[in-house]
Amino acid sequence: MKSTNQDLADKLWHFVDSYIESYQKVHGHLPVAELDEDWPSSCQQGLFTPQEKHGEQEQQILWQPVKADGNLCFNNIESALELELHPDIKNYFTVFHSDPLDALCQEGQLSLLFAWNENDFERLQENIIGHVLMKRKLKQRITVFFAITDEEDLILSLDNETGAVWVERVGCEPHKKLADSMAEFIAGLTPHIPA
Template sequence: MKSTNNDLTDKLWHFAKCYIESYQHDHGHLPVAELDEDWPSPCQQGLFTAQESAGQEPAQQILWQPVPADGNLCFNNIESALELELHPDIKSYFTAFHSDPLDAVCSEGQLSLLFSWNEDDFERLQENIIGHVLMKQRLKQRISIFFAVTDEEDLILSLDNETGAIWVEHVGREPHKKLADSMAEFVAGLTPHTQA
């Protein structure tokens, strides 16, 4: 399995920086998420004070931005449980930083890049990856790992675990359209999408 880890991490951080700059340009502040006191994140950058809607009590919101993961994130437990080595690029992708999803545009349209919001979310992500891989094995399909969703409900973007290529696939089916030979190539071609 060919890895482009350093290049990929650099490209992910470059995209995240461009996303934040674009969001600030379009909205005048960092991205906003609803405050959930039971689901804190190192991404949180303080409370966001919005103007009140007509007669409605606004939900408390926070400003956020991607922040480096602390180095404790790893996939050893997944690889041990599945007796499968995950492609180095998918491990680099999901351990580069914590973030809310980052919206982007590629040649195929709009998508949301998935990341973990906090360490508990990373554990939940791993459980979802295990479920996805087990489904692929049960259906006797090649192993892929999802990393992005689209505005079509069952259409995801995934990395082929053997080759590292990026594909479009319907959940439960074989990937059907190749988008890039590597994650680094794919991320380099993305444009942030920060307008409502």
């Protein structure tokens, strides 16, 4: 069954809500990242001031995923590659800005990838182009990655033709199907919040 854009967006926001709630239960505040003044994001929610400071520390920020402004699209990639990307992958990467979100699925731990800001979205697009060109060169079916795993060369990707979610080793054909659709896959995830 193919997912609709709204169904996938709803599942993503449900996961985000669950992630933020779980993170706050474990840590008592929003997620934290290092402050990079050259890499701002609408995700930033203010400076993080830990109760105890142990020596000099990098300045940190509190953050949470925020709705993307609607300017994110893949028209340039599709034109350059002469390829229409599956609607689910376009929707996945344009619903919100976020740092990676850690999750657990039946196969183990993974990190869902998103764009932190518009510059990061451009970098993401370049990486997708590189991935698709590699697939073409190797004469493999076209997939688009959206998550990394705790195993260095294993990624999760979406089959561009069917919309199914697969595990694949970088440079190889997908080898294990995890779900028939992105919405189904996202719905089966639980947040992974280390203490």
